[in-house]
Amino acid sequence: MAVQSLPDGYPQFIERADGARIWDVDGREYLDLMSSWGPIVLGHRYPAVEEAVRAQAVAGDCFDGTSPRMVELAEAFVDLVPYADWAMFAKNGTDATTLCCTIARAHTGREIIVVARGAYHGAAPWCTPYPAGVTAADRQNLVYFEYNDIDSLHAAIAGIEDRVAAVIACPVRHDVRREQELAEPQFARALRETCDRIGALLVLDEVRTGFRLDARGSWESFGVRPDLSAWSKAIANGYALSAVLGRADLRDAAGRVYTTGSFWFSAVSMAASLATLRVVSTPAFESNLRAAGQQLRTGLLAQAEAHGFRVRYTGPVQMPLLTFADDDDFALGNAWASAAINNGVYVHPYHNWFLNAAHTPEVIEEILQRTDAAYAALAGQPVAERGLLTG
Numbered sequence: 001m002a003v004q005s006l007p008d009g010y011p012q013f014i015e016r017a018d019g020a021r022i023w024d025v026d027g028r029e030y031l032d033l034m035s036s037w038g039p040i041v042l043g044h045r046y047p048a049v050e051e052a053v054r055a056q057a058v059a060g061d062c063f064d065g066t067s068p069r070m071v072e073l074a075e076a077f078v079d080l081v082p083y084a085d086w087a088m089f090a091k092n093g094t095d096a097t098t099l100c101c102t103i104a105r106a107h108t109g110r111e112i113i114v115v116a117r118g119a120y121h122g123a124a125p126w127c128t129p130y131p132a133g134v135t136a137a138d139r140q141n142l143v144y145f146e147y148n149d150i151d152s153l154h155a156a157i158a159g160i161e162d163r164v165a166a167v168i169a170c171p172v173r174h175d176v177r178r179e180q181e182l183a184e185p186q187f188a189r190a191l192r193e194t195c196d197r198i199g200a201l202l203v204l205d206e207v208r209t210g211f212r213l214d215a216r217g218s219w220e221s222f223g224v225r226p227d228l229s230a231w232s233k234a235i236a237n238g239y240a241l242s243a244v245l246g247r248a249d250l251r252d253a254a255g256r257v258y259t260t261g262s263f264w265f266s267a268v269s270m271a272a273s274l275a276t277l278r279v280v281s282t283p284a285f286e287s288n289l290r291a292a293g294q295q296l297r298t299g300l301l302a303q304a305e306a307h308g309f310r311v312r313y314t315g316p317v318q319m320p321l322l323t324f325a326d327d328d329d330f331a332l333g334n335a336w337a338s339a340a341i342n343n344g345v346y347v348h349p350y351h352n353w354f355l356n357a358a359h360t361p362e363v364i365e366e367i368l369q370r371t372d373a374a375y376a377a378l379a380g381q382p383v384a385e386r387g388l389l390t391g
């Protein structure tokens with residue numbers, strides 16, 4: 001992310017990283033709560049992943065044909081994710097979400113994709129949040145509904161049910177610049193039922209949530225399984241890879257769609273992903289990540305209260321967001337994030353954070369010592385005197 005959109009004091013260039021720590025080009029160390037904006041799920045330079053990467057790099061990365069790692073990885077995903085009967089791979093999350101839409105259209109012969117308003121699905125013209133360079137034609141087959149509001153979905157598709165190829169949704173409402181919102185189980189189930197009723201596919205965009213909430217699929221505990229899903233970010237612990245997973249009867253459509261990229265078959269990132277999958281599929285990984293998230297949440301809320309700030313802590317504890325009450329322009333959030341970076345904690349004021357397995361109880365404790373200093377610094381700043389302090 002360009003430094004112009006980051007709060008004051010954020011470094012633009014990072015020189016190196018290890019575990020939960022990153023160092024900028026001036027040698028300043030930060031405890032990293034953004035995890036490279038999602039990709040780092042085991043910690044920076046996780047030894048088993050780096051070992052797999054080195055071994056694959058010695059054998060080669062980019063070949064005329066695919067490496068066997070691709071088949072091994074597809075099998076590992078199919079074993080891990082209950083609804084997945086096949087997997088295909090690309091590089092970025094946008095590749096995967098776009099591919100899901102294309103496969104859904106190829107399978108159903110329909111054109112419309114139903115999208116939650118404000119959701120981020122990538123940077124292609126059909127889904128970018130910014131209008132520059134986007135034509136009406138790029139969006140003409142999209143209709144919008146409100147997240148967690150099944151009536152708005154029904155209203156959006158009224159009269160066009162037989163033209164809907166897919167409904168795409170994220171497992172959590174993690175749109176930027178607003179509090180996060182967990183999916184209500186009845187909303188997730190109603191999405192599934194509506195798709196079944198109208199013969200459309202349910203696409204789950206796991207690009208941000210994948211491997212952090214439930215490696216089997218984020219709505220597995222609701223008993224809701226999509227037909228197709230898009231994954232990226234954390235699946236190779238920092239190496240460039242994305243995946244589309246799908247149900248058996250969509251294999252034919254997936255095979256008919258033309259899609260490729262010069263570097264999509266790179267074996268190194270697939271070797272990295274195989275090593276990552278081995279760890280994230282263990283119960284200890286999931287419970288430790290949740291416990292770290294809970295420890296951070298408890299500590300940050302206690303500190304806010306002690307320093308007299310009213311805050312909101314939203315989203316899953318593994319990918320939380322801290323915002324301040326009555327702070328619509330994020331002035332206080334920006335000031336707190338600046339104080340945090342000055343005290344050596346890398347966070348963001350309005351994009352969710354990402355915990356990773358290097359956030360051990362000791363590291364969280366160290367983070368909390370630094371955030372306590374950040375709150376203390378903020379309490380002394382003019383921005384905190386504009387009626388926003390409550391204590």
Ligand SMILES: Cc1ncc(COP(=O)(O)O)c(C=O)c1O
Pocket residue numbers: 091092093094095097120121122123170205206207208232233
């Ligand atoms: C939910 C979601 N979908 C899709 C994308 C696009 O992924 P990428 O930036 O790798 O293209 C992102 C990226 O942040 C995302 O958060």
